[in-house]
Amino acid sequence: MLKKKNRVITDQVEFVCLSELVPQDHLLRLVDASINFDFIYDEVKDLYSDTTGRPSIDPVVLIKLLVLQILYGITSMRQTISDAQVNLAYRWFLGYGFQEKIPHFSTFGKNYERRFKESDLFEKIFERVLFEAIECGFIKADAVFFDASHIKANANKNKYVKKMAQHRVHKYKRELMIEINADRESHGKKPFTDDNDNDSDGTMIEEKEVKESTTDPESGMFHKGEKERCFAYTATVACERNNFILGVKTAPGNVHDSQVFTDVFQDVIEKFNDIKAVVADSGYKTPGVCREIMQANKIPVMPYKRPMTKEGYFKKYEYVYDEYYDCYICPNNQVLKYSTTNREGYREYKSNPKICVQCSLRIQCTQSQNFTKVVNRHIWESYVEYAEDVRHTHQGQDLYRRRSQTIERVFADAKERHGMRYTRYRGLRKVQHYLTLLFACMNLKKLAMWKKKRGMLPPFSRTFPSMLSKFMKLVTINKSRLLAFRPEAGFVYTLERRRLIS
Template sequence: MLKKKNRTIIDQVEFVCLSELVPKEHLLRTVNESIDFSFIYEKVKDLYSDCTGRPSIDPVVLIKILIIQILYGIPSMRQTIRDAEVNLAYRWFLGYGFQEKIPHFSTFGKNYERRFRESDLFDEIFVQILLEAIQCGFLRTDAAFIDASQVKANANKNKYLRKMAKHRAHKYKRDLLLEINQEREKHGKKPFDDDNDNNNGNQADQTTKEIKESTTDPESGLFHKGEKERCFAYTASVACDSNNFVLAVKAAAGNVHDSQVFSDVFEQVRKRVPDVEAIVVDAGYKTPGICREILEANIVAVMPYKRPVTPEGYFRKYEYVYDEYYDCYLCPNNQVLRYSTTNREGYREYKSNPQICLSCPVRMQCTQSKNHIKVVTHHVWQEYVDIVEDIRHTDWGREMYRKRSETIERVFADAKERHGMRFTRYRGLRKVQHYLTLLFACMNLKKLAMWKKTRGILPRVSSWIFAIWNFTPINATPLPCHLA
């Protein structure tokens, strides 16, 4: 029997509570119960006046609007406000009634420029959510996975200026220079001067390069890798644990190599999770400086095989055997390559005898230089790389590296597919850093809420429970005895 819906009911007056209209299983209800947002008032109280001006919009409401935008991957603040006006769950989460007016979409932008821009509010929100996860025992300390991904900038790739820019100095540059000069003095060589104290024009040429600077967003960087589209972008360097909780995030220009941002991320990880046992990274981070930095912190470094850069048809570097006792190399034809010098990058150079190489039957597989000299390099910190290589060949090392696809790569996939990290509408490094910090804070918050609900944990963990858990990782993979 055909039935027609009576639509007159939509004009009737009903007595109903807004909270009753939000389903018990709704994500925002779970998020709201998982953490007490009142800590934000303490963080921002110094940014507001006590006695002058009109009453402000509740700062918790401003942050919750951003949380809604990120959790549901809404592309703009304007659209977020439009959705909040008609979505009952959004209104309930913000604490607004049926007929209360939702703040204008420009309200957050004005508050950000006037109050939050120079503050550490977003970092403090990130840390507060992470601490909540630590107190619940959700974090695992067996390993931290670090990687970087590009975020397309809000800039036209065809509008740029060519400029000369200085290379970013590594954190360990002075330590390396000190060891280089000790090495050179030991062999009777003149020590190098510090770049920062050298005003020589030739030296400046070595530390600068030509770049393309966007006229739309000068703080972004031109990014191009493989078959990916050439565009202006930012780099998001992120660390997470084995349970995919994000531990640290650092934004940089798209033309800055991942390894140059590693020290900043690694320092944040050590500060927030001081008992982390291993750091797992990809081959792009396999440099002597990074290997040394991790191992000297008494942390295990897990890195994969790094493909050699030797052209096809030539002998690989591992075919040249290093003799530590005599400090020399032996080539595949059993000829000696002796120490020549230590360059500014920290590599010892070992050179062959050109008279021997000239008549060598395998010279074309070794070198085709005009002076018939083969040069093999050996970094002053090579022993750290050798230790990492030994770890790579263990079953435990292979298993830990395999988890990258389940951890940090999954974090980036979720951030881009579900939370809109493929591109940013913000311009400027500081704004992008704040945006990425809050984005990964929301991802942690979502996971924290769902895990609390699944495990039946109360919104606030009591101190005696925290003492019993004592940061003990859940089902953590034990470190092998020979690596402990």
């Protein structure tokens, strides 16, 4: 039988409690119960005046607005405010009633520029959520998974200028130069002079030509493989087995992943002492990164890295290194002797051209005009070889397979569900703050769901019946005017507006 919906009910007045309209298992209710946001007041109290000025918007409300934007992947603060005006769950989460006016969409931006921009509020929020997960025993940091992903910047890729820019060289470059000179002296060669400029603290400075965006100068031109060339930022992230994010660092898109690794790695190992293995992809399989991991007494777990040798030529692994005599043996059993150590930290081993000119395998070995084959070996190559040995162990293979379930899934969720594919913010600091809060929200969401599964959340209290009883003492409702009474729906009373008791 055909039934038509009576729309008269939309013109009726209902006495309801906002808290009763939010389901018990709603995500925002779980998030609100899993952590107390009042700690934000202590973090920002020095940013507000105690004596002058008008009363401010509650800083917890400002942060919760950004949390709503991230949790539901809303593209802008303007849209977040628009949704909060009509979404009852959003209003409940913010602590706003039916008739209260939601703050203007520009309020957060003004407060960020005037108060939060130079503070460490977002890092404190990230640390607080992570601390709560640690206290609950959800963190299993025996193995840490590292990776980086790019975020498209809010900048036109065709609007840029070329310029020479100074940048700080990785701190291990100075350590490498010291070992290079020591290695050269041990072979009877002169040490190199330091041609790079030094900062006041002794950090090496290099100059190189870069493409600088005229829209967002702090972003960097990103280009990798078949991906589109664009201005972007990169986020280097570390997570543990249960996908809780342990650290995050943002850098311009033209900075290599291995250069940002140190900052995140040092931050993570300071917080967690029980880390045994560090799992990363082939982009981190460099002598410097492997050395840093092993010097921290951690096990580097990295995949096979394809040789960059041209097709049809012998691969580097086909040349055997003899550690005792410090030489290489070519596939034709000829010796390549040590020649020199270059500025990049590679020892050069060269063949005898008189032997190579008559070799039947020379076409597969080298096309050098002087018939000399050169094989390079980094002075920290032993660290990479150890990582290669770990790759063949059962532990290394099992840990690396978990990358698809851990760090790769973290980036997939961040981009598909929480809007990390693009950024509307400009400037490295703003993007860093936003990404820090984004990963804090991802941790908070997981924390809330895990607490629910383990029964660690406080029980849901139904406060509306007591409020209704107080209201009923003041107003007497005629039974003939009572249209609906549904206890299972949370004591919802409906009255016709034109017959409402004055």
